[in-house]
Amino acid sequence: MKVQSYAGGAWQVGEGGGTALVDPAFGREIARVSSAGIDFGAALTFARTSGSPALQAMTYADRALLLGRIAEVLAAHRDDYFAIALENSGSPSVDASIDIDGAIFTLKHFAKIGAPLGASRYLLDGGMLRLGKDESFQAQHLWRPCRGVAVLINAYNFPAWGLWAKAAPALLSGVPVLAKPATATCWLAQRMVEDVIKADVLPPGALSIVCGDAGALLDALGPEDLLSFTGSAKTARLLRSHVNVLRNSLRVNVEADSLNSALLGPDSVVGSAEFDLFVKEVVREMTVKAGQKCTAIRRILVPSGQADAVAEALTARLARVVVGDPRETGVWMGPLVNAAQRDDALQGIERLKREAEVIYDGGPDFAPLGGDPNRGAFVAPTLLRCERPLQAQRVHDVEVFGPVATLMPYGAFDEALALARRGQGSLVASVFSADENLLARAAVELADSHGRVLVVNPTVGGTHTGHGNVMPMCLHGGPGRAGGGEELGGLRSLAFYHRRAAIQGPVSVLDALARHAAPLTL
Numbered sequence: 086m087k088v089q090s091y092a093g094g095a096w097q098v099g100e101g102g103g104t105a106l107v108d109p110a111f112g113r114e115i116a117r118v119s120s121a122g123i124d125f126g127a128a129l130t131f132a133r134t135s136g137s138p139a140l141q142a143m144t145y146a147d148r149a150l151l152l153g154r155i156a157e158v159l160a161a162h163r164d165d166y167f168a169i170a171l172e173n174s175g176s177p178s179v180d181a182s183i184d185i186d187g188a189i190f191t192l193k194h195f196a197k198i199g200a201p202l203g204a205s206r207y208l209l210d211g212g213m214l215r216l217g218k219d220e221s222f223q224a225q226h227l228w229r230p231c232r233g234v235a236v237l238i239n240a241y242n243f244p245a246w247g248l249w250a251k252a253a254p255a256l257l258s259g260v261p262v263l264a265k266p267a268t269a270t271c272w273l274a275q276r277m278v279e280d281v282i283k284a285d286v287l288p289p290g291a292l293s294i295v296c297g298d299a300g301a302l303l304d305a306l307g308p309e310d311l312l313s314f315t316g317s318a319k320t321a322r323l324l325r326s327h328v329n330v331l332r333n334s335l336r337v338n339v340e341a342d343s344l345n346s347a348l349l350g351p352d353s354v355v356g357s358a359e360f361d362l363f364v365k366e367v368v369r370e371m372t373v374k375a376g377q378k379c380t381a382i383r384r385i386l387v388p389s390g391q392a393d394a395v396a397e398a399l400t401a402r403l404a405r406v407v408v409g410d411p412r413e414t415g416v417w418m419g420p421l422v423n424a425a426q427r428d429d430a431l432q433g434i435e436r437l438k439r440e441a442e443v444i445y446d447g448g449p450d451f452a453p454l455g456g457d458p459n460r461g462a463f464v465a466p467t468l469l470r471c472e473r474p475l476q477a478q479r480v481h482d483v484e485v486f487g488p489v490a491t492l493m494p495y496g497a498f499d500e501a502l503a504l505a506r507r508g509q510g511s512l513v514a515s516v517f518s519a520d521e522n523l524l525a526r527a528a529v530e531l532a533d534s535h536g537r538v539l540v541v542n543p544t545v546g547g548t549h550t551g552h553g554n555v556m557p558m559c560l561h562g563g564p565g566r567a568g569g570g571e572e573l574g575g576l577r578s579l580a581f582y583h584r585r586a587a588i589q590g591p592v593s594v595l596d597a598l599a600r601h602a603a604p605l606t607l
């Protein structure tokens with residue numbers, strides 16, 4: 086099978102042998118993909134000239150309805166997507182659900198919050214501003230949808246959610262989408278797009294997908310287009326410094342890698358409810374999607390007096406994690422996406438070992454249940470301990486994209502906050518404590534260096550949404566190392582797909598503009 090692209094309003098098969106997609110539990114080829122020969126310029130022109138005008142002729146409410154219909158189409162094919170996630174990503178159903186059901190949930194959420202925007206075609210920004218001596222001449226800022234194409238380049242770990250979490254606010258804004266999923270797992274994204282195209286939900290040109298190498302895609306971008314990227318900091322640097330991106334001052338959003346931390350409060354001792362919640366969450370974050378989550382906990386910050394107890398509790402839970410081929414009964418954690426990612430993770434562990442000691446890695450007898458132990462991309466959950474994290478460098482800098490985290494003891498709580506900030510800007514930090522003053526102080530202290538801060542006390546032990554879960558109503562992104570981007574956050578996400586302009590003129594004209602604007606001030 087060769088995974089096709091949908092560009093210029095037609096299905097296209099890339100030329101040549103292309104790249105192999107594999108079943109990561111066995112390392113065997115399941116499909117091939119190539120983008121060679123696809124005319125990126127023509128694909129973008131078609132989206133700009135057909136997709137954009139058709140979408141922008143609609144109102145926000147019309148487009149919100151389309152998102153709801155996309156969610157229905159995807160829900161109808163959910164079982165097929167789980168099968169692809171199993172085969173191409175090695176995902177147990179819990180992991181596949183985070184990606185696939187997460188995508189459907191996000192689309193439904195945007196359909197819901199988009200509907201009340203009603204029959205308007207633009208949004209207001211603040212109120213009227215008096216400019217002259219009297220009130221006759223004033224200014225009003227407004228947000229107008231961009232006319233270009235949103236080019237969405239995504240990472241391999243969320244082929245479904247990664248696509249729709251970006252596409253939902255773009256389409257709601259009236260901006261056509263050209264998706265470029267990561268090659269390794271593009272099959273799922275491609276299949277979802279295929280189902281939506283077949284269902285004839287969207288106008289021609291509103292949704293395209295290019296599977297395989299990005300090739301000269303960036304060269305074809307024009308000044309009205311938008312680039313939203315998720316992936317490694319290394320690729321982000323390449324994209325940001327691309328000559329065409331610089332020449333056109335393209336708007337770029339980057340979600341990159343992140344050394345997220347979880348902090349256990351100084352008041353939390355072994356046996357307390359928050360201690361148990363903390364341990365449970367760390368193990369969940371290390372093992373869900375085999376740690377291939379940009380938001381996963383990489384650094385575990387605990388009071389030095391509790392470090393041994395936390396290490397013991399984590400080790401005991403990790404020892405119960407069954408790793409293997411998700412088709413086998415009882416397997417909790419699957420493989421990484423392919424052998425290259427496995428080797429990358431193992432090398433990363435070696436780098437961390439220069440500053441930290443391994444305290445759990447499944448031992449010398451570690452063996453996956455089922456799958457191919459040699460060609461399969463299995464990595465045992467690995468817990469390290471760094472005794473002097475303030476003096477260390479790598480543990481705050483090397484993102485091992487797998488089931489790997491490092492335990493770090495701290496002295497005073499301010500030291501823990503300083504260690505969290507050593508991640509150089511992260512997507513998320515979580516703080517577990519029964520002390521509400523401490524939780525509130527930590528949230529404010531961490532808010533400038535983190536896109537999201539989760540604070541947990543025992544009252545929300547059974548209701549919080551988790552350290553790693555990205556909720557569509559909350560901001561996703563982080564400063565510095567995490568890419569400096571902002572995604573989601575409900576209707577806040579529309580700002581990226583709109584342009585703001587100041588309109589200066591007679592009050593009567595501005596009044597009329599305001600009356601026809603959507604009932605929302607971004």
Ligand code: NAP
Pocket residue numbers: 238239240241242243265266267268269297298299300303315316317318319320321323324340341342343378379484486512567568
């Ligand atoms: P990656 O290697 O940086 O690739 C990301 C995307 O960029 C892929 O679609 C890739 O295409 C494409 N790409 C690579 N080189 C390109 C170029 N020169 N021009 C245009 N596109 C190019 O990242 P990954 O290995 O897929 O994902 C893992 C990383 O993503 C981790 O570091 C993780 O932390 C990060 N991540 C961040 C978030 C977040 O929201 N902050 C979410 C998930 C993952 P090909 O696949 O064809 O090379």
